[in-house]
Amino acid sequence: MNPFKNLLLAFVTISVLVLSSCASPEVENTEDTPVGNVEHPEWSKNANIYEVNIRQYSEEGTFNAFREDLPRLEEMGVEILWLMPIHPIGEENRKGPLGSYYSVQDYKRVNPNFGTEEDFQALVDEAHERDMKVIIDWVANHTAWDNPWTQNPEWYELNEEGNFMPPRGTDWTDVIQLDYSNNEMREAMHDALEYWVREFDIDGYRCDVAGMVPIDFWNEARDRLDTIKPVFMLAEDEGPVMHEEAFDMTYTWTYAHLIREIAAGNEDFSVLDSLMEVEETKFPENAYRMYFTTNHDENSWNGTDPGMYGDNFENFAVLSATIDGMPLIYNGQESNLDKQLEFFEKDEIEWKDYEYQPFYTMLLDLKKENEALWNGEFGGDLNIFESSENTFTYKREKGEDWVFVYLNNGSESVNVALDEYGITGNTSYEIYSDQLPEEDINTVEVAGNSWLLIANK
Template sequence: MSKPLLCLLAGLLVLLTSCNQNAAGIAAECGPDLPDAYTIRHPAWASNASIYEVNIRQYTPEGTFRAFEAHLPRLQQMGVGILWLMPVQPIGQFKRKGTLGSQYSIQNYRTVNAEFGTMADLRHLVDAAHQRGMHVILDWVANHTAWDSQLAKEHPDWFTKTKQGNFQPPVSDWQDVIDLDYSKPELRRYMTESMAFWLREAHFDGFRCDVAGLVPTDFWNDARQQLQQVKPVFMLAEWDELYPPAFLPKAAFDPNTKLLEKAFDMTYGLRLHTLLDSIAKGQKTTAHLDKYLADERRRYPAQVYLMNFTSSHDVNSWDGTEYERLGKNALPFAVLTALLPGMPMVYSGQEAALKKRLRFFDKDTIPWNDYPLQDFYTKLLQLKKTHPALRNGDPCSEFERLPVSSDLKTYAFVRRKDAAEVLVALNLDNKPHELMMRELEPGNFRELFTEQSIRLGATSKMLLTPHSYRVYERLPEQKRSWF
């Protein structure tokens, strides 16, 4: 073999080795490796997903799986990647609240609430979502059951008791449910087997786990391992490891809980949620967003998922709609939660600009009003789905805060990966602001909502009207032709 050919082969070998190292060791270029304590590997289909919470009861006049299924084409077009169904099991009768009761008061873990339809209807819904490229997770209530649940009748020893030996609610206000005792190995085995039942029988792809921090973490760690043997799952915990829930005494909150290491793909971004409420009330400023993001990065590696949202079933019913809480900044904050690092969540009815609190224990159908915000959320979620700089948990995606103004009611940032870039600018004030795009590399951009193209750079000025937002996608630079 000739010497030039040997050199060529040697060069190719070095190049291939370098490429392999880059592919296998992204963190070496983009940040620190994922710590050994983190064993969760997210399903590939979650990397560009947004999540949509489905309230079957209130979604349609019928309140059934079949009636909701007709909305799948619209949600697919909107860019939804994961559908989260609120609990689908029968609801307890004893001490029921309202006429229909709480969907979180489970009477039987392995059957379907007849009000919603049959197991065949549910399976048809999940399979239809799969056919459209969406995945579906089930809301799972592991911490408590209804008073008249099957488990309370057959296994009363699986519950915590008062000093008098009676069942007890886990929280004083939750009088329609009773607390389970996870010191019982038989309960742990039953609960894990019940979760696996829904993966097999209804083809779910994972679970959103109610008040996950009230259930021992080692149960979730073990359950995740066993569920993975059935199929790759996505697990969302209703919890924030650094933020005590309002219903729990602070002394009972354990900040050392590690749900995201071995059990869950994602937890709630509850601190961001409350921060947005505080900014809307004038109690905090956009400067606190920087501190929040810095705290998150110190706490978690970039590969961890946190869920960003402006509404949910709990928030809407008990705290108020986003229009009550966020006022004229409801849409700017929706843009923010969609495009900050994290996975955005949309609740049933937000695309209808829902301005009412849905009743929690009674029938209260969403007034859709021809979906006035369908296009708004479609543009956001489709951008999230397709843009390489917005991938979930990607350590190679950069976040840069732009110092556009000294004012504390504006906020601008860039999400960037290689040459792909998204620029977001918000004005949360009730007066206009002119932002100077300092530190922005010059280039051509297209605005997401107006589709207008513009040249922007470090000397550009952007006038934002009160309570407005702009989202720009950097366009590829056109190569000049000299011929």
């Protein structure tokens, strides 16, 4: 049987493999669809998210150098800035010359290579002045070997010889596993989480391998953080239970892996149709899901945008920005990120001519203004018209707002009769496509390896 269809049959009860900087163990979920009790920050209902790799963003690799780019990102329509871990990186058992961002040496300091605490505060303050939010990456499952917390070995899981050990089932030799049965450690972690919200006014966290940390810890963390200010919480996990009390948004790993299989010609769009049906029943109505074509893990370990998507990169970017949930952009994608950034050493993004900035600006502006594309229960229903080997057609509607998308992954052009999808001469709409004029026409030709997007005016 087709491996993805096998996966979908089991998808309601089993969370799929979560990938971090290395693959993490599977997390099972045998419960019914949970009730989502998370109260999302008001500003998040039509937001997008942009991942920032400070080390690789610029030649300087600092907060101040990144801060200079805020006006451009504001113009592009970016709303949530997710900063990869900003903390000092462990030196003991470090991987590579600079180490992994996810090997945290001190939870209450900033990486001196990135700048000072004052530099970080200036970045947060200016982002807020530009109506952008800042969340930072948080690694709660493990620490570096030389984190000061190791002075309390009872805060960690120990092997049979009584020594520190990496998380089970991983090759993460540069980090050691924390023990969440220890209440003193839990309290220290809560204190550290609260510190950055209280002292620096950040807006929330992206939580690394969140499913490897007990859910009751995250539930309590959310309650405590919300007493300081309403926060936004993103879980690197695909478990529906994450949405019950703690997290606004989870990853769509299954979707991300599937679209690469479609791009490679190993699957067709009908499997995506099936996946979206399952997603609708699996997650609470108010759950935000994060859709993406790449991120730091996918880029560093699996390939570039051109390598993973070939001639259809734009098609999958349109899909990820419109099918459901919140779209993620990884820094550099707006400038045709065509290299895999090294993970453990300096490897600067090659900022070229920002080829895709107008493309992403269009998608993010449409996301903000058209309610059909809003997040979770605030967005519109998905109606899939066609899902075949090379074409995928769907419409999302909310009230008077709607968005129609036609993706053509084939090499031959396709004529699309708009009236078949309820788009007639009496409809006030706007066409978005590089190949088409912005005018009312009944039949449009969608070129090979191209996309058509139409939205109400």
